[in-house]
Amino acid sequence: MGFIKKLGYGLLAIVAAVALFVLLCAMNPNLTKGLSEILYGKDGNSGLIGSNTSEEVSAGSPGLSTPAEIGLPAADSGIDASSLVPYMPYNGTITTIPENVLGRNGYTPVTGTGEVLSEAQAKETEESIDKGSDGSNLEFDPEIYPYYAMLDSTCQALYKQIYANACDLVSSFAPCKIVNTDQVQYTFEAVFADHPELFYVQTAYTEKYTSDKKVVEIDMAYYTIANDLENARNSFDSAATAIEEGARQFPDDYSKEKYVHDTLIQTVVYDASAPMDQSAYSALVNGRSVCAGYARAYQYVMQKLGIPTYYCAGTSGEDHAWNIVKLGDGYYNVDVTWDDTDPSSYDYFNKTDGDYAGTHVRKSLSVYLPACNGTQYRNLESSAPVSDLEDESSSPSQPVSDAEPNHYDPYFDPYINNDPQKPLDYESEHPESSPTATNTSGNSNTTASPSNAAAQLAVYGLKESDAVTTLQDYYNDCKVQLVSCGMGDHCFYNIVPESLFKTIESEYGKQNYLGGYMNSALKTIGASNCNIVIQAERLGGGYYRIWHNVYVW
Known part of the structure; x- marks a missing residue:
C-alpha cells in the first residue's frame, strides 16, 4: 500500500507541475517560443524533433508559394516526386502586367x-x-x-x-x-x-x-x-522545316534559337479567335494563334534542331504558356508571344526566373521543370525591335546593346551589329561629315598605296605595325584588352585592314565572337555578363579602328 500511495503522490506532483508550466506559458509567450525553438529549431526543421538534413526548400518557407498555390500534384496523382525538386517562386502572385502585353495569353x-x-x-x-x-x-x-x-x-x-x-x-x-x-x-x-x-x-x-x-x-x-492527316502533316512539317533550315545556317545554338524566335514573330499574328489555337499547327501553318500555339511551335522547331526546349504552363494574370530553353550554362525563359508586340522586342527572351518574377508564375507539372538561372545568354540582344526578315536589305544596323557608348564620336556610327537578321553595313550614313571619308588631298577615299596608308594612319598617331591582320590576332588582342579592363565600364580599340574588318563584321553577325574571345575573357575575369557596343571608324588608307565600348559585371 505504501508503494501505491507514493506512486499516487508522484503522479499528482507531475500533474501539478504540468499545470503550473501551462499556466506559466500562458502568462509568458516567450517561454513557449523558446521551447518551440529547442524542439523544432527556429526554422521548424533544425531542432530536436524537427531535424531535417534535406537542402530542399520547404514548401511552407516564408516568402514562398505553398504547394497548393502553384498547383503541385497530390500524393496519389502518379508523379514521382521523390526525385523532383519543385520550382518555388518568391511572391508567387502576379503583380504587374505591362500594358503592351495585357491579354496576350490564351x-x-x-x-x-x-x-x-x-x-x-x-x-x-x-x-x-x-x-x-x-x-x-x-x-x-x-x-x-x-x-x-x-x-x-x-x-x-x-x-x-x-x-x-x-x-x-x-x-x-x-x-x-x-x-x-x-x-x-x-x-x-x-x-x-x-x-x-x-x-x-x-x-x-x-x-x-x-x-x-x-x-x-x-x-x-x-x-x-x-x-486528312497526311496532307496536314505535310503542311506542318514543311512550315517547320523551312524555319529549321534557316536556323541551321548559324553555327551555334544561341543564334539558331534567336532565328527561330525572330521568324515566328515575323510570321505569326496573335489572334485570340484563331482556330486550333492550342496547337502548333495554328502558328506554323495558319499563322494565327495565342500563347499556346506560339509556345508549341517554338518548342517543335527547337526540338528538330536538337536544342532541349520545354513547354511551360502557368499564369500571367490569366492562364499563359511560354518556353524554357537549355543553352550552355543553364536554362532560360522565352516568351515569344509577349515579344510579338508592336514594336516587337526581346524583352522576354532568354530571361531568368528572377526576370519573370511578378509576371510569370508556373503551375502544375511545370513547377518541376528546371529553374531558369542561366546568365551567359541573357540580355545579349539589342532592345530594338526584331528586324523585318522580308526586307533585310533595307534594315538599318543597330548597336549590339542599348547602353550608351563610352567613346562616341559624331564622325562614325555604330555600324557593327550582332543581330544576324540585319545586314551589316560598314559605310557611314553621313560620309561627307567624316574627315576619314576623304584623303589628305581632298579627293574621295580610294584604294590606298602603302605610302598613302602610312600617311593616313599617321594623322591619328598610328602606324601600320599597330594593326592586327588576322582574325585570330584580333580575338587574341580583344581578350587581352578585355581581361585587362576587368569589371566595370571600359573602352578599347583595334586597328584592322579593310579586308579583315569585313570578316570581323561577319563574325559579330554570326555571334562567333562569343566563342572567339568573349566567353573566355569573361571566365578569366570571373564575370557573368557583358554589354558591348561595337563601332567602326574609317581611318582611310584601307584601315579601320574598331571601338569596343563594354560594361562587364
Whole structure:
C-alpha cells in the first residue's frame, strides 16, 4: 500500500507541475517560443524533433508559394516526386502586367470531363473496350521529354499508351494500368506538354470512371484536319522545316534559337479567335494563334534542331504558356508571344526566373521543370525591335546593346551589329561629315598605296605595325584588352585592314565572337555578363579602328 500511495503522490506532483508550466506559458509567450525553438529549431526543421538534413526548400518557407498555390500534384496523382525538386517562386502572385502585353495569353489547361458509372456499367465497359496500342516499345529521352520523366512507372505506361493511340488516331480505349482520374489528368498534361507534333489532337479528353475514381475508359478528340492527316502533316512539317533550315545556317545554338524566335514573330499574328489555337499547327501553318500555339511551335522547331526546349504552363494574370530553353550554362525563359508586340522586342527572351518574377508564375507539372538561372545568354540582344526578315536589305544596323557608348564620336556610327537578321553595313550614313571619308588631298577615299596608308594612319598617331591582320590576332588582342579592363565600364580599340574588318563584321553577325574571345575573357575575369557596343571608324588608307565600348559585371 505504501508503494501505491507514493506512486499516487508522484503522479499528482507531475500533474501539478504540468499545470503550473501551462499556466506559466500562458502568462509568458516567450517561454513557449523558446521551447518551440529547442524542439523544432527556429526554422521548424533544425531542432530536436524537427531535424531535417534535406537542402530542399520547404514548401511552407516564408516568402514562398505553398504547394497548393502553384498547383503541385497530390500524393496519389502518379508523379514521382521523390526525385523532383519543385520550382518555388518568391511572391508567387502576379503583380504587374505591362500594358503592351495585357491579354496576350490564351492557354487552355488540359481538361478532362467524366461520367461516373455504376459497378455493373463499369464491368460491362471493361469487357467491351479494347486497350488499343500500348506503346510499350517506345522510349523517351528525359532531356527532351521532361514531363515523361516526372511520372511514376504506372503513369509512364499510360503516357506511352496515350501517345501510341494518338499516333494511330484511336478515339476510345481502356487504360493499360489501374489508374484514377488524377493520374489520367496529369498523364495527359505530360503528353501534350512533351509532344507538339500531336498537333491534330485536342487538349480536352473525356473519361468514364467508378465511384472510387477508377478510370475504365478514355476518349480522345481530334481536330477535323485529322481526317486528312497526311496532307496536314505535310503542311506542318514543311512550315517547320523551312524555319529549321534557316536556323541551321548559324553555327551555334544561341543564334539558331534567336532565328527561330525572330521568324515566328515575323510570321505569326496573335489572334485570340484563331482556330486550333492550342496547337502548333495554328502558328506554323495558319499563322494565327495565342500563347499556346506560339509556345508549341517554338518548342517543335527547337526540338528538330536538337536544342532541349520545354513547354511551360502557368499564369500571367490569366492562364499563359511560354518556353524554357537549355543553352550552355543553364536554362532560360522565352516568351515569344509577349515579344510579338508592336514594336516587337526581346524583352522576354532568354530571361531568368528572377526576370519573370511578378509576371510569370508556373503551375502544375511545370513547377518541376528546371529553374531558369542561366546568365551567359541573357540580355545579349539589342532592345530594338526584331528586324523585318522580308526586307533585310533595307534594315538599318543597330548597336549590339542599348547602353550608351563610352567613346562616341559624331564622325562614325555604330555600324557593327550582332543581330544576324540585319545586314551589316560598314559605310557611314553621313560620309561627307567624316574627315576619314576623304584623303589628305581632298579627293574621295580610294584604294590606298602603302605610302598613302602610312600617311593616313599617321594623322591619328598610328602606324601600320599597330594593326592586327588576322582574325585570330584580333580575338587574341580583344581578350587581352578585355581581361585587362576587368569589371566595370571600359573602352578599347583595334586597328584592322579593310579586308579583315569585313570578316570581323561577319563574325559579330554570326555571334562567333562569343566563342572567339568573349566567353573566355569573361571566365578569366570571373564575370557573368557583358554589354558591348561595337563601332567602326574609317581611318582611310584601307584601315579601320574598331571601338569596343563594354560594361562587364
